[in-house]
């Protein structure tokens with residue numbers, strides 16, 4: 514199983530990614546988590562990543578590739594992956610697709626989780642009030658939602674044209690979202706789905 518979870522901050526990619534990875538027995542690769550882990554190791558690269566993340570800006574593609582590609586290639590060789598938050602730009606998608614084709618580990622589906630910005634803002638502020646992440650402040654949340662619409666939004670038509678987009682309403686309970694994803698994936702007749 515090789516899946517991508519695409520969705521604005523707060524749509525539940527992390528929660529759904531963990532559940533799908535457990536369900537299909539593959540690795541959940543969360544781009545933000547791997548980048549945060551790299552940031553915590555310190556050093557110049559770690560500091561640069563931390564600065565981009567604190568502002569809610571995208572980390573430059575080359576850094577993202579260096580951190581994520583080894584994990585993706587390793588997971589692909591061990592049954593597959595649930596990618597969460599990568600790719601997030603068209604250049605990342607085309608570079609990822611080229612690598613996937615070369616290694617014969619291309620994406621089988623892109624699950625697009627969607628919900629109104631107002632709902633997402635409330636969820637992210639709630640996460641912040643429960644001792645969440647440093648990028649869960651009102652200003653940074655607004656910036657991340659705008660950046661998603663501008664930069665990641667174009668991946669929706671990109672994967673639709675390739676016939677692998679599965680759109681799921683994320684403005685429901687986590688269990689209902691999981692059920693919708695699984696029902697829609699089962700219709701695609703993917704191996705293991």
Ligand code: AMP
Pocket residue numbers: 522544545546548565566567569570571572573577597598599600601602605648657
């Ligand atoms: P997330 O945990 O997915 O909300 O990501 C948190 C932050 O990590 C983002 O605001 C970006 O700074 C960075 N990030 C995560 N994934 C990517 C990516 N694919 N490309 C660039 N930056 C990313």
